[in-house]
Amino acid sequence: MSASRKEFKRVTVKSLVEMKQQREKISMLTAYDYSMAKIVDNAQVDVILVGDSASNTMAGHETTLPITLDQMIYHASSVIRAVQRALVVVDLPFGSYQSDPKEALRSAIRIMKESGAHAVKLEGGEEVKESVKRILNAGIPVMGHLGLTPQSIYKFGTYTVRAREKEEAKKLIRDAKLLESLGCFAVVLEKIPAELTKIVSEEITIPTIGIGAGADADGQVLVIHDLLGMTHEFNPRFLRRYMNLYDEMGAAIGQYVADVKSKDFPSDKEQY
Known part of the structure; x- marks a missing residue:
């Protein structure tokens, strides 16, 4: 452990910005239940994401789309009861924020009030600007998510790398800067070229969290079931399995x- 590393008794959105400024990488993992969250938190992971990936890992759905707001609140509540140190971020599920900023705010408020979570995450840039503004104006911290956005999988039609083309890469950079200007505290970059991740991470002051986005992101996130080898049929290039459970x-x-x-x-x- 580096002697210069700052120990946070409780990780906050401010802590993550400090970590970026100090060039300390941010660790983030998913958790969906009390027992797993307790293990992850005790291991000093900085951020726990209650991801809509629970739709896949916990319920066996093919995509993240079927999971409901009530189900996300249930998972988040279980995680929160276990956590002492990590910042807990909860995904807003598909259909709870995309079309109506007022609905987005209601969804975020329910997550914060009923689960006790610390922040919410949503996918998209310019398309969800008004929803992001509404939520932030209510004092709720927001993490963005750009690149491969799994809730839009039927629009993309594939889980391949995003933003390889020049125009899409330019839009991603614009969206990252927009999310920063609106007040988001961090942004997940999923499955984009490592070179693009480096550009985005250098051009915005908020932390970037990568998944399949290279080493130049300010932090990394993986799904806990994949990291521990509890799943065996999912083998993307970016996944490092630390066990074969x-x-x-x-x-x-x-x-x-x-x-x-x-x-x-x-x-x-x-x-x-």
Whole structure:
């Protein structure tokens, strides 16, 4: 650990800006339940994202679109009860903010009041400007999300890298600057060229958090189930698996089944 690293008793949106200024990278992971959030928080992760990826990892949907606002509040409430240090950011789900700024504000207020979360995240730039303004004007911190925006997957038609073309890259830079000017405290950059991430990170003062966006982002985020190897069918280039829990948990459960069938469990020492 660097001697110059500042220890934050509680990470706030201000802490993240300080970390960027001090060139300390920001760590961010998803969590959707109390037990996992407690482990992640105790490991000193800076930001916990209660992502709409819960639609995939927790409910088995193909996309993030089906998850509801009520479900996001349920997951966020579970996470908040476990967290002592990390900043907890909650995704506004599809349909809760895109078309009506008033609805966006109502959705954000519900998340903050009913879950106790610290901030919300939403996808898009110019298209959601009015929603971002409404939420920020209410005093609710907002994290942006540009590049590959999973809630728009049917518009894109693919999960391939975004902003390779010149015009789309220019728009992404404009959107990042717009989100900064509106008052967002950070922006996620998903699956864009590393060179573009470097440009954006240098041209805005708020932190950038990358996922599949290269090493020049001010921080990195991964889905906890992917990092731990609890999923095995998802293998993008940007994913580094730190464990292989899919196989390890399967082996442990298989051994339990075998022990029950063979009457090895419970033993004399494991009963009253």
